[in-house]
Amino acid sequence: MKIFRLILFFLHIGIGVLLLGTLLNAYILPKVFPWVNLLSLGFPILIIAYFLLTLFWIFTWKKRAVFFLLLGLAFITPVKRWINYSSDSKSSSNFKVLTFNVKGGHSGKENIERYINSQQADVVMLQEDGMKEFDFDGLKGGRKIANVSLYTKHKIIDQKDLIIGDYEWFNAYAQQTDIEINGKRYRFVAAYLQPFKFEKSMIKLNGNSGEDEEKLKNIVKRLIPTFKAHQEQVEIIRRAIDHSPYPVFVAGDLNAVPNSYEYYHLMEGLKDPFLEVGKGSGTSFHDYKFPIRIDYIFTSKNIEPVDYKVDRSVDLSDHFPVIGTFRLEP
Incomplete structure (x- = not known):
């Protein structure tokens, strides 16, 4: 179970990094590095996965849930642009x-x-x-x-x-x-x-x-x-x-x-x-x-x-x- 949770933890971190990457579209030009713009297309899937993993940490009473909840505040406005x-x-x-x-x-x-x-x-x-x-x-x-x-x-x-x-x-x-x-x-x-x-x-x-x-x-x-x-x-x-x-x-x-x-x-x-x-x-x-x-x-x-x-x-x-x-x- 520990290994499973560790895998989920690093997966959650990776998804958070990708979501933060979408914010870089405000600064990075496609002609300089177009790959960041690809992340915006996957935003709905990434944010749903991030939300479900956060719920998992909450229901399993893990302190790391607080960290992911705080990080999630950065995505409130990006989410509101979709729904x-x-x-x-x-x-x-x-x-x-x-x-x-x-x-x-x-x-x-x-x-x-x-x-x-x-x-x-x-x-x-x-x-x-x-x-x-x-x-x-x-x-x-x-x-x-x-x-x-x-x-x-x-x-x-x-x-x-x-x-x-x-x-x-x-x-x-x-x-x-x-x-x-x-x-x-x-x-x-x-x-x-x-x-x-x-x-x-x-x-x-x-x-x-x-x-x-x-x-x-x-x-x-x-x-x-x-x-x-x-x-x-x-x-x-x-x-x-x-x-x-x-x-x-x-x-x-x-x-x-x-x-x-x-x-x-x-x-x-x-x-x-x-x-x-x-x-x-x-x-x-x-x-x-x-x-x-x-x-x-x-x-x-x-x-x-x-x-x-x-x-x-x-x-x-x-x-x-x-x-x-x-x-x-x-």
Whole structure:
């Protein structure tokens, strides 16, 4: 029994070190050392294992449980970026933003239009819209680029393309749009970072050690270059945020999970409304049986969030829509 507990102890230490490694994504660039960013993908599994081992030490009345509980405090906010339970805001909202990866509109243009119209959002940002021109009630579209589009009830003042892919291999897109709302201007950055282009068959292990090992190697071969490409894309979007004379909204499919390099550096100086008013799981990509949050809305710190939800009531894509309501000062 002593040997078993010793093995669990060192396993627990190792998991704790890996979890601490995810925090380094705030400082280490993928082009310098991309392997740290891999840890962010495994965060849900690592934190569950860490929690179960901590419970084991508590139930076996081991003093080391205190150490692991104290270390676990470092992971409270990282956990809340995946799953959170906030109290209801006392403010009333007067502004609504919806972001949705519609997967090429394969569920039908009319179905997507019907859903978006039912939400009555002030700003709608779509990704992977398949170059479709949607007709939403009371919303007008800005200048469209492939894979990213924006629709709004309000007056568009200026628009600028930030990242334009070639729709084949380099498939990242981003656009900034300055909008006037009740006499004040806001900058909206719609983003779709480079996808990993995985198919289910590419990541499903079948128990054959040789084939599974080859699959894992191929997965890493796709992840590492994409992490490095994301660094360049994040730097471009950061310039649009940092140089904005107006409060900022950043929304879209970032193809990056919480606690990743992309998350830390895009959210720098901004806030994640899910941390303040989100309830339940933030998982927005549901095609795999694994919690994956890759769709976000970030805002400037002076914008007050009232509610933030992932709408699981609709099945129009392999992503769920993400909806945020806010209170903008008149």
